[in-house]
Amino acid sequence: MSLLPFARPVPLCVLRSGAEPRAEHGHDPDRFVEIGSLTKVLTGTALVRMAAAGLLDVDDPVERWLPAAPPSGITLRHLADHTSGLPRLPPALGPRRDPYAPFTAEALGATLPRLDRLATRPAGEGTEYSNLGYAVLGAALAAAARQPYPDLLRAHVLEPLGVADAVAVTPPESRALRARGLLGRVRGSWTMDGAILPAGGLWATPRALAAVVRGLLVERALGEPAPSWQTAGDIRWHNGATRHASAFAGAVTGSGEWVLVHRLGGSPEETDRIGAALLTGRA
Secondary structure, rough: OOOOOOOOOOOOEEOOOOOOOEEEOOOOOEEEEOOOOHHHHHHHHHHHHHHHHHOOOOEEEEHHHOOOOOOOOHHHHHHOOOOOOOOOOOOOOOOOOOOOOOOHHHHHHHHHHHHHHHHOOOOOOOOOOHHHHHHHHHHHHHHHOOHHHHHHHHHHHHHHOOHHHHOOOOOOOOHHHOOOOOOOOOOOOOOOOOHHHHHHOEOOOHHHHHHHHHHHHOOOOOOOOOOEEEOOEEEEEEEEEEEOOOEEEEEEOOOOOOOEEEEEEOOHHHHHHHHHHHHOOOO
């Protein structure tokens, strides 16, 4: 007979319109969790907010703000809507247990002169989801704002939404919530506070992230939603996944219905399924 314990239940947190927060199996809506690529909707929102403030233009070429990049036809808009032609991942990633650790600011700087050669197609001629593209976008925004990415994000997005203190690059360890293995040991996280940060490295409390989703997609507190959001009919959505965490967020245009689902462990595909079912009334 196997001596291994049963699989641990997957911690789940759900926040949605018209309902009280739901947290199961040790999840907590007020503790910091990794949000993965939901970071991109914040980065994209910073782009359009900075454009509205006259700090840049969404159609600026990358090399305007990052002179190390050669002329390539790639604009900030292309980076934001995944039509830059850049590949999904940066070159020379590390081992699977921590792939983004080597992708530091210095590594991004060494990559910029090769952007034209890394692109798999001309800008604007197709869609390819790109973490590398968002790393470049974050660096361009920092150059245009003349301040680090966390500071510009706080000034242009988080503080206007009223959630600045509940989104972080490195959360207080006492408030960080991480996945655990079968024996209850904390599972290690990827290192994502380097150049990849604007693509997927932020932490947030689920309650704060829900406020972001509601503010951006339902209340339109900062204007028209950024091109970072994915669309499917009348639904705007995005998801995110790291080594041991996954999230789904979305809203139905015009209805006021919105949802945020976060899980610690399990498959990201199941997180997406739960979120989509709740949002479309199939749950």
